[in-house]
Amino acid sequence: MRSDIVIEKIITLRAKDPKRYEALIKEGMAWEQGEYGKKEKEKASLASLQKEYFPKDAAYAAISKAVLEGKRDAVVKGTEEQLSKGKDPVDLVSHALMPGIQVQCERYDQGDAYVPDILMSNEAMLGGIKLCQQKLGNIPKTGKVITFVTEGDLHDIGKNIVAAIMRANGYDVVDLGRDVPASKVVETAKKENVQMVCGSTLMSTTKPGLVETAKLLAKEAPKVPIACGGAAVSKQFVDTFDNAIYTKSPLITVNTANGVREGKNWKEYR
Numbered sequence: 001m002r003s004d005i006v007i008e009k010i011i012t013l014r015a016k017d018p019k020r021y022e023a024l025i026k027e028g029m030a031w032e033q034g035e036y037g038k039k040e041k042e043k044a045s046l047a048s049l050q051k052e053y054f055p056k057d058a059a060y061a062a063i064s065k066a067v068l069e070g071k072r073d074a075v076v077k078g079t080e081e082q083l084s085k086g087k088d089p090v091d092l093v094s095h096a097l098m099p100g101i102q103v104q105c106e107r108y109d110q111g112d113a114y115v116p117d118i119l120m121s122n123e124a125m126l127g128g129i130k131l132c133q134q135k136l137g138n139i140p141k142t143g144k145v146i147t148f149v150t151e152g153d154l155h156d157i158g159k160n161i162v163a164a165i166m167r168a169n170g171y172d173v174v175d176l177g178r179d180v181p182a183s184k185v186v187e188t189a190k191k192e193n194v195q196m197v198c199g200s201t202l203m204s205t206t207k208p209g210l211v212e213t214a215k216l217l218a219k220e221a222p223k224v225p226i227a228c229g230g231a232a233v234s235k236q237f238v239d240t241f242d243n244a245i246y247t248k249s250p251l252i253t254v255n256t257a258n259g260v261r262e263g264k265n266w267k268e269y270r
């Protein structure tokens with residue numbers, strides 16, 4: 001569209017619908033603030049990344065390293081050993097398995113690792129997560145949630161960790177996967193009678209999927225809020241639309257789901 005036409009449209013919108021105009025300005029600003037992935041980070045060596053992310057415990061660090069190296073068998077063996085020693089499965093996911101993928105993602109981001117490296121580390125991590133979930137077995141179900149990644153976004157590593165930690169805390173998780181349109185989320189929320197929806201996105205371009213889902217839920221399943229997370233999402237952004245709660249980490253999401261189950265409203269989290 002030509003820029004003079006765009007400007008004319010903006011002026012018309014400001015005159016005809018000042019409320020919407022204000023909302024769009026606010027939303028646009030929240031969009032830009034702290035835009036994720038754009039800042040030039042200083043390149044970190046593998047050793048310094050390991051120092052930053054890896055656990056102190058040698059057995060846990062060996063699992064993180066096996067995830068980083070994409071060695072699924074070694075991850076499975078190490079996780080099995082720790083579980084047989086009575087280690088907490090949730091602790092293993094957060095402090096042995098996750099650090100490995102975090103280092104791999106940082107390396108990819110700075111051009112030191114490639115797509116197959118990420119995919120192999122992800123596979124290796126999932127091998128360990130599967131065992132932790134089996135160990136937890138059939139713990140009594142406290143509630144039901146949906147996890148999904150917004151339409152157009154294929155980044156599901158973080159969402160898979162969130163789903164695993166929700167399950168470990170007694171939630172029945174309907175995982176819709178990645179690249180999911182808002183309509184599918186809302187249809188499932190109604191059918192499955194869930195208490196909350198957990199949506200994630202890692203790209204600026206796919207953030208509107210969270211807004212759309214929150215709005216559609218408010219219309220068609222009014223008691224179901226959406227917990228929004230993922231590295232591209234900030235509190236500033238989530239606070240620009242209704243029926244949504246910003247949840248920075250998987251454990252905050254669990255606590256929020258507990259609150260919603262007990263009758264808390266999304267407004268109480270603002």
Ligand code: B12
Binds near residue numbers: 158161198200228
């Ligand atoms: C891994 C990765 C990929 C993998 C994804 C594999 C997969 N199956 O997920 C591959 C290689 C396929 C990929 C592809 C692309 N990628 Co990419 N990718 C990344 C990378 C390196 C890491 C992301 C990640 O998994 N982090 C690890 C997890 C554990 O962290 P996390 O997701 O943030 O999750 C944590 C929290 O956020 C939270 N959380 C996560 N989800 C949720 C959900 C809820 C409900 C809650 C409460 C919390 C929560 O809990 C998690 C655990 O603590 C990032 C850069 C970076 N360092 O972050 C770029 C990045 C996200 N990618 C980017 C881009 C642009 C792309 C591509 C378009 C690249 C291209 N040109 O092909 C494509 C996208 C294709 C598409 N349509 O989606 C950009 C996005 C920029 C932006 N601002 O929009 C980034 C930031 C890279 C960059 N610096 O530019 N990518």
